[in-house]
Amino acid sequence: MNIKKHWWKLLGVVIVGYTLVAGLIVPLKPGVIGVSHKNANAGDSLRMEVVGYNTHFEKGKEDLKLWLKGDTTFFIKGQDVAIFDDNTLEVTFVIPAMLPFDQSVVELSLLIQNGIDGPFILPSAIFVTHSPDSVRVHTDEWVEKIDLEIGSSVMAFPFRNILKETIRNTYFHVPLWFTMIFILLGSVFNAIKYLRTGITIYDEKSSAYATIGLLFGILGLLTGAVWAKNTWGAYWSFDIKQNMTAIALLIYFAYFVLRGSLEESAQKGKVSAVYNIFAFATLIPLLYIIPRLTDSLHPGSGGNPAFGGEDLDNTMRMVFYPAIIGWTLLAYWMGNLLYRWQTVKNKILFQ
């Protein structure tokens, strides 16, 4: 085997292997799974149970601090912390009778910090009901400003309360769609080449790449369904992106039905090449425009995909982008195998 000719196949395998290892062994950042109270009234004294994930309550107990956070100047400090283990503790919050907010229900987040874990937060941990006519007067019941320390910086993926470990599916589900679009782009490129030159090789390449594109699309739907079942509660939620993708894949199914129904080689090539161009042209609005115009369960609903913040931070990028490259290389390899099989088959048939 000539390594100079096959280096990209090896590269694809190495990259996909790296994303599997890195995507699975890098831990999640510490986070809060849940608290025992969801609602409270102003003036309550709450004894709250806190269950953490990947936290070090016991090991970092010297400088462990907890707050309920309203806005950037409103913090209620936790008192009488009782630690059971690294992931469970109890804390008392004395909620003031007067809260400096206009709404009658105030959403407070739980902010926890220690030297090992650094600061981390449970957004909307508790809803406090109070009479909103109170004026903002500073009392000792809440602190105006707190100092946050940075924890020990180990490489870790973001902790999202709904996703938890399934945030790792970003490397095993999302790249399949990127791979699909790249390989289908290769397919339409070869379809145009075939229309310009009439050389059969391009038609066969175009068809082989479309097959692989469809395979990756189906795998994207299946992996997405598994993820959705355990995050959104159903395999299929009739989310705009799910529906549009299903339509797009059906359009590509029709491509193969069309190819199968035409006997004569030149006619088959021309008709399916033209269809391929139209299919790819409909793919763009179906996958990239319509889902952005409306609400979606997918990140970035009603706007651009949330390829930033806690959906995709810099640590995740170090696995996510290589995963796209690795799978695209493997898909290209698979497409070429299919195309080579087709060429050999044609040679044998026409002998």
Next chain:
Amino acid sequence: MNLILPLLAVSKNADFLNSIGKIYVVVIVIMVLFAGIITFLFRLDQKITQLENQIKNDE
């Protein structure tokens, strides 16, 4: 300590897929992905076997 019991009960009753931060969901997603790739390999294998048989019959 009374408050911890309901929370722990929830996590104990939770099904297998929801345990350990839902890591098994990731395992299933990876298995589905590789099942697809392996299905492709098997089908290609079958197709090539057919060609080989054809060559054998022609000889």
